[in-house]
Amino acid sequence: MNIEPATRTALVFGGSRGIGAAAVKRLAQDGYSVGFTYVNSEEQAGALAETIAEQGGEALAIRADSQDPAAITAAVARFVDRFEKIDLVLVNAGLFRMNRIEAVALDELDGMLAVNVRGVYLSIQAAAPHIVDGGRIVTIGSNVAIRTGFAGSSVYQMTKGAVAAMVKGVALDLAPRRITVNNIQPGPTDTDINAGSIDMLSQMSPLKRVAKPEEIAGLVSYLAREEAGYITGASLTIDGGFTL
């Protein structure tokens, strides 16, 4: 990994594994000092921060559960204390549980809403005052917001539909500061969420494979660029032409 000298800063919510970790690495390569949150994967989080430091970058792992509003605020405060300002926020933390409507329990419903919707909103709200004019906000939604999805994914689909709607409104609120707000909607991606289902999902894909986390991170990197400054309020789907 070739790391450019850091001149900008990025805060990633949910960066210890999967798509979030790929984005942390890519942003470090692009010349960002990166802070990222995690909850359970302390070892992976520490190893990721160490790898980036060894390669000349700067990364700060912060334990903060996106279900907890106070933890989100504290994570932003810790980030700003260290890096002073925020150029880019990536809200990636998300929960995926599958159950048909007959079996969805209240705590499952509330837990997914708390992380995938309220947590996304509160992360943006807490970070916004510290984001530089002309900065970037990117959320990770899902292609299930626009595709049929799967039986058993109604709650997940609802949360990702909410994120797509959310960015449209937040984009208008922050447009006076030239902060762009966009949502990436990946299709099936090779992460722990899909452990055991990669072959099945690959067969369902027109390209006969799932996405690599690095491909989703590449779109984050693009949205961060100067030339992407006219894209805002958008949901960009990156799902290999998935049609279900």
Ligand SMILES: NC(=O)c1ccc[n+]([C@@H]2O[C@H](COP(=O)([O-])OP(=O)(O)OC[C@H]3O[C@@H](n4cnc5c(N)ncnc54)[C@H](OP(=O)(O)O)[C@@H]3O)[C@@H](O)[C@H]2O)c1
């Ligand atoms: N993989 C896919 O096929 C796919 C497709 C479409 C959309 N997405 C979306 O992409 C995002 C990342 O998915 P992934 O596949 O990379 O998932 P993953 O491999 O399960 O990783 C999830 C990451 O989010 C963190 N996280 C989870 N709950 C959190 C919480 N309450 N507070 C803070 N961090 C939390 C995890 O941290 P810890 O491990 O430390 O807890 C981990 O770093 C999610 O929003 C997901 O819905 C994924």
